[in-house]
Amino acid sequence: MPDQFTVRVNDVAVAVDRNTSIAAAVMIAGSHCRISVSGEPRAPFCGMGICFECRAIVNGNMHSRTCQMLCTPGMEIQSQ
Amino acid sequence: MTIRCDAVVIGGGIVGAACAYELSRKGLQVVIVEREIIGGGTTAAGMGHIVVMDDSPAQLALTQYSQSLWNALSPSLPPPVEYDRCGTLWVAADEEEMAEVWRKHKLYKAIGVQSDVLDSASLAEAEPNLRRPMAGALLVSTDAVLYPPLAAAYLIEEAQRSGAALIQGKCVVAAKQGTVNMDDGTQISTPYIVHATGAAAVELLPNIPIRKRKGHLVITDRYPGFVRHQLVELGYLKSAHSVSTDSVAFNVQPRRTGQLLIGSSRQYGAEDPGVDHAILESMLKRACAYLPALGALSTIRAWTGFRAATPDKLPLIGPTEDPTVFLAAGHEGLGITTSLGTARLLADTLLKQPPAIPVEPYLPARFSVEAIHA
Numbered sequence: 001m002p003d004q005f006t007v008r009v010n011d012v013a014v015a016v017d018r019n020t021s022i023a024a025a026v027m028i029a030g031s032h033c034r035i036s037v038s039g040e041p042r043a044p045f046c047g048m049g050i051c052f053e054c055r056a057i058v059n060g061n062m063h064s065r066t067c068q069m070l071c072t073p074g075m076e077i078q079s080q
Numbered sequence: 081m082t083i084r085c086d087a088v089v090i091g092g093g094i095v096g097a098a099c100a101y102e103l104s105r106k107g108l109q110v111v112i113v114e115r116e117i118i119g120g121g122t123t124a125a126g127m128g129h130i131v132v133m134d135d136s137p138a139q140l141a142l143t144q145y146s147q148s149l150w151n152a153l154s155p156s157l158p159p160p161v162e163y164d165r166c167g168t169l170w171v172a173a174d175e176e177e178m179a180e181v182w183r184k185h186k187l188y189k190a191i192g193v194q195s196d197v198l199d200s201a202s203l204a205e206a207e208p209n210l211r212r213p214m215a216g217a218l219l220v221s222t223d224a225v226l227y228p229p230l231a232a233a234y235l236i237e238e239a240q241r242s243g244a245a246l247i248q249g250k251c252v253v254a255a256k257q258g259t260v261n262m263d264d265g266t267q268i269s270t271p272y273i274v275h276a277t278g279a280a281a282v283e284l285l286p287n288i289p290i291r292k293r294k295g296h297l298v299i300t301d302r303y304p305g306f307v308r309h310q311l312v313e314l315g316y317l318k319s320a321h322s323v324s325t326d327s328v329a330f331n332v333q334p335r336r337t338g339q340l341l342i343g344s345s346r347q348y349g350a351e352d353p354g355v356d357h358a359i360l361e362s363m364l365k366r367a368c369a370y371l372p373a374l375g376a377l378s379t380i381r382a383w384t385g386f387r388a389a390t391p392d393k394l395p396l397i398g399p400t401e402d403p404t405v406f407l408a409a410g411h412e413g414l415g416i417t418t419s420l421g422t423a424r425l426l427a428d429t430l431l432k433q434p435p436a437i438p439v440e441p442y443l444p445a446r447f448s449v450e451a452i453h454a
Binding site for chain 1: 337376377
């Protein structure tokens with residue numbers, strides 16, 4: 001895997017370093033991970049896979065815990 | 081301390097709640113006794129499917145009548161009850177099951193229940209996540225889903241608005257001959273005692289012909305649109321009919337939240353409320369066989385509950401040998417649907433009014449008197 005590559009967050013290309021978590025890529029893009037039931041934008045709270053606030057759609061899979069997953073080249077990430 | 085009232089309803093599940101609602105609206109001074117929380121037992125464990133079922137003519141009559149009552153009540157239900165007329169799709173996997181689709185369709189047409197036959201292609205369009213090819217399905221558009229504990233809570237609140245009193249957190253220790261005794265010494269004197277205690281009925285009525293039939297359910301995270309109707313396999317009839325063996329069937333329900341409820345299992349003689357992983361596994365495998373993409377979804381919880389099953393799969397509604405004791409129990413998997421019809425029939429019986437459908441198939445007297453008498 002290259003040291004630097006791009007992923008797409010909500011259809012916008014974002015350059016990331018190797019070993020960047022998906023949650024970090026979402027933050028670099030200035031995006032939120034998901035919208036809560038009451039309509040609020042949400043982002044990671046615990047950063048360790050417990051709080052489930054960092055869920056987003058990764059390569060089509062809903063409810064992926066983005067703080068627990070690393071970016072790979074060409075990954076498609078979408079807020080959910 | 082002795083309280084006096086016109087009727088005591090024991091049990092604040094959906095059936096007791098509906099009875100309290102109906103009797104209060106008819107002008108009776110009702111006391112409801114719930115030892116734990118409203119709708120917290122079997123009511124909370126089930127799916128909340130308002131469904132017309134035709135295992136027997138009596139079951140069809142009661143479910144159809146009850147569904148019409150839910151339909152009439154639905155505009156009044158508050159949003160948290162999550163009433164959603166999503167319809168049921170009875171899924172036929174093969175031509176044999178497709179014959180059952182046509183049989184149901186003709187039967188429903190004859191009694192005025194709207195249904196539509198979907199061929200293989202229309203079913204694939206209606207539910208893209210179903211395995212292909214399926215033979216087809218029967219769509220019953222008037223079937224609905226709701227969130228049972230809050231439906232029970234709504235009925236209790238309405239009963240209270242009509243003057244009913246709720247006694248919560250106290251346990252009934254005896255209820256016969258016009259007297260209800262509670263564990264704190266409270267006594268209620270009443271002409272009518274209604275046992276609506278479901279699978280727990282044997283605690284006060286040891287010989288009542290009700291057995292626990294254990295079930296499992298799983299709920300997923302939110303995946304809006306994954307399925308659009310309540311999906312039930314027609315093979316379900318074979319497994320639900322079986323009275324002795326453990327069985328599982330494909331039964332998946334979309335919730336307003338986008339979550340999916342996944343069922344179902346049936347076990348007699350399993351008293352342990354813990355999740356049985358072997359049954360859970362075969363239940364989920366069955367579901368994945370119908371919805372192949374289901375396996376990639378996240379589930380957030382699995383739990384069990386106990387249906388109150390009678391030998392002939394019909395509830396016990398009406399009088400007993402003790403002229404003050406009435407039953408509204410034994411609804412097995414249809415308690416949410418048939419609660420409203422049960423309550424209406426019970427109220428008609430108490431108030432000596434003509435019922436909308438014949439009550440005879442549900443009378444406790446169809447079983448031996450010794451079996452019922454406390």
